Amino acid sequence: MKLVDTLIVLAVQFALLSLFAIGGAMAVIPEMHRQAVDVAHWMTDRQFADLFAIAQASPGPNIIIVTLIGYQAAGFLGALVATLAMCGPTCVITFYVSRIFDRFKDAEWRIVTQAGLVPVSVGLFAAGVFVIARAADHNLVAVAITLATAAVAYFTRISPLWMFAAAGVLGYVGLV
Amino acid sequence: MRQTRWHSARSGATTWAMLEPSTEAPPIAPPSAVPPAPHPSVSELFIAFFTMALHGFGGVLPWARRAIVEDKRWMTAQEFNEAFAVSQFLPGANIVNLAVVFGGRLHGAAGAVAALAGLLIPPCAIVLTLGVLYARYGDAEALQRVLAGVAASATGLIAATVIKMSLPLLRRLSPAPFVAAAAFVAVGVMRFPLPLVLIVMAPISIALVWWTRR
Structure with a gap:
């Protein structure tokens, strides 16, 4: 029964959460962290940071972190349930609402609403980064790697994989 | 742009x-x-x-x-x-x-x-x-x-x-950076529940845009 319980929690929590994912996957990182680490104890803070790193180092949308959280919580079924719960409801909403929205492309209310949500989504994205940083940056070398990667990603178009590889090597030799 | x-x-x-x-x-x-x-x-x-x-x-x-x-x-x-x-x-x-x-x-x-x-x-x-x-x-x-x-x-x-x-939020004086900062602190630092923060902040932010556009 425990597996079924976990699957239900995953389905309900992530489906509800997805409805508040304004501006993308990062907005719900703090809530997913709370659920996975603090409430359900599916993983430690450090494992959460590890899974985030694995999701970032894999090709595809950032949202696939939920696949990993689901797997960690309840195996393959958990991965499936978490992914479907995160994407299913919002996809159905998008499918129907986007058609209606096309009609109001130039409507004042839509333009104002859209513009009003931009700063909120930026703040939520930053909050997601902050929660990840607190899990990942547990010493000064880690902070330095974060800052260096941010600088390289901001100023250049070097593939992030090179930076991940360099950081992985620094970690392997015991510097992080 | x-x-x-x-x-x-x-x-x-x-x-x-x-x-x-x-x-x-x-x-x-x-x-x-x-x-x-x-x-x-x-x-x-x-x-x-x-x-x-x-x-x-x-x-x-x-x-x-x-x-x-x-x-x-x-x-x-x-x-x-x-x-x-x-x-x-x-x-x-x-x-x-x-x-x-x-x-x-x-x-x-x-x-x-x-x-x-x-x-x-x-x-x-x-x-x-x-x-x-x-x-x-x-x-x-x-x-x-x-x-x-x-x-x-x-x-x-x-x-x-x-x-x-x-950065685009900072290009001109507007309430946007403050709204973003408030959302960041509420969810990232204070760890308030996301639904609560959105229900409070989204209408405020939309109202501010509407008001500054007048």
């Missing part, structure tokens, strides 16, 4: 799309005057999203833009920006919503499902493989050291995205 987002809401669709990170973005060709090519089939949709998903390290959007607008000419830059604006505005992962909007526009539900399947199945398979390895070897000391480094670096990658998203 140099104006602040807040006051250029008329061209909101374009500015929203500009917020997206351009990490390892392929070079963007100047907008073409050539009309979009005929509609792709359902299987072409699947393959296109499959391909862009596998290219998308650190974000799929730049590849989606390149494939849809530049390579295949399935949409003009303007159409793409408008589709992306809707995708960002509605809840859910932006690129996932974009697949639904784009696939749905061309082939209804079948198109949306094909684009979604192409976008999600390969990355989920890859990440699950890595997840299985992590579950088995995650306790190995060497792997933990490597992941500690990669996690710090992955944090830096998204930190750069936040900086790119934030």
